[in-house]
Amino acid sequence: GENVEQHPSTLSVQEGDSAVIKCTYSDSASNYFPWYKQELGKRPQLIIDIRSNVGEKKDQRIAVTLNKTAKHFSLHITETQPEDSAVYFCAAIKFGRRSQGNLIFGKGTKLSVKP
Amino acid sequence: DTEVTQTPKHLVMGMTNKKSLKCEQHMGHRAMYWYKQKAKKPPELMFVYSYEKLSINESVPSRFSPECPNSSLLNLHLHALQPEDSALYLCASSPYTHVNTEAFFGQGTRLTVV
Numbered sequence: 408g409e410n411v412e413q414h415p416s417t418l419s420v421q422e423g424d425s426a427v428i429k430c431t432y433s434d435s436a437s438n439y440f441p442w443y444k445q446e447l448g449k450r451p452q453l454i455i456d457i458r459s460n461v462g463e464k465k466d467q468r469i470a471v472t473l474n475k476t477a478k479h480f481s482l483h484i485t486e487t488q489p490e491d492s493a494v495y496f497c498a499a500i501k502f503g504r505r506s507q508g509n510l511i512f513g514k515g516t517k518l519s520v521k522p
Numbered sequence: 523d524t525e526v527t528q529t530p531k532h533l534v535m536g537m538t539n540k541k542s543l544k545c546e547q548h549m550g551h552r553a554m555y556w557y558k559q560k561a562k563k564p565p566e567l568m569f570v571y572s573y574e575k576l577s578i579n580e581s582v583p584s585r586f587s588p589e590c591p592n593s594s595l596l597n598l599h600l601h602a603l604q605p606e607d608s609a610l611y612l613c614a615s616s617p618y619t620h621v622n623t624e625a626f627f628g629q630g631t632r633l634t635v636v
Contacts, residue, residue: 441625449629450627450629451565451612451627452627494562509567509570509578
């Protein structure tokens with residue numbers, strides 16, 4: 408089945424710097440890779456996603472890259488701000504019986520942005 | 523309405539109690555999910571409903587019993603829980619299960635078993 412590895416587990420950056428979080432997946436059939444941000448005590452919220460037919464996607468300060476050959480994808484946050492501090496989860500879709508796809512999450516990265 | 527609503531937000535229950543968690547969405551999504559999240563861990567999939575039918579049970583103990591009364595509602599019935607079942611229980615929905623689409627999460631029910 409699908410396995411998603413996420414690194415680093417914690418990341419501390421200075422405000423204004425960039426942050427990069429990397430994930431690898433095992434199932435080459437996976438074709439959808441969302442990133443969720445979860446603030447303390449709140450729900451996971453989708454911040455960006457990428458599908459396997461695209462190599463890169465950008466939304467303002469956030470970008471995601473996908474390397475299908477190497478089976479890894481990365482989240483890039485530029486010009487970080489204190490409100491970016493949260494736990495970030497990558498995920499890949501796992502296909503099971505009857506082609507049903509379900510999200511498999513990485514272990515999360517706790518990002519701290521220091522003012 | 524792009525919300526997934528969960529009630530209650532907090533629940534404290536004894537090990538002999540019976541309680542239910544509720545989840546509601548009005549986005550016309552046909553897939554609904556229950557996840558369990560322990561502190562500092564990612565969400566773990568428990569159950570998947572597709573078109574109101576249980577399609578996946580990830581080896582969850584029988585003290586957790588899901589129910590999908592209609593396409594907008596998802597319940598999780600709890601009975602004889604253990605303290606280690608204390609966690610944040612998240613409901614989510616997506617348009618379908620078999621295509622690559624965004625999953626929307628509810629705000630969760632924080633469950634404490636005493």
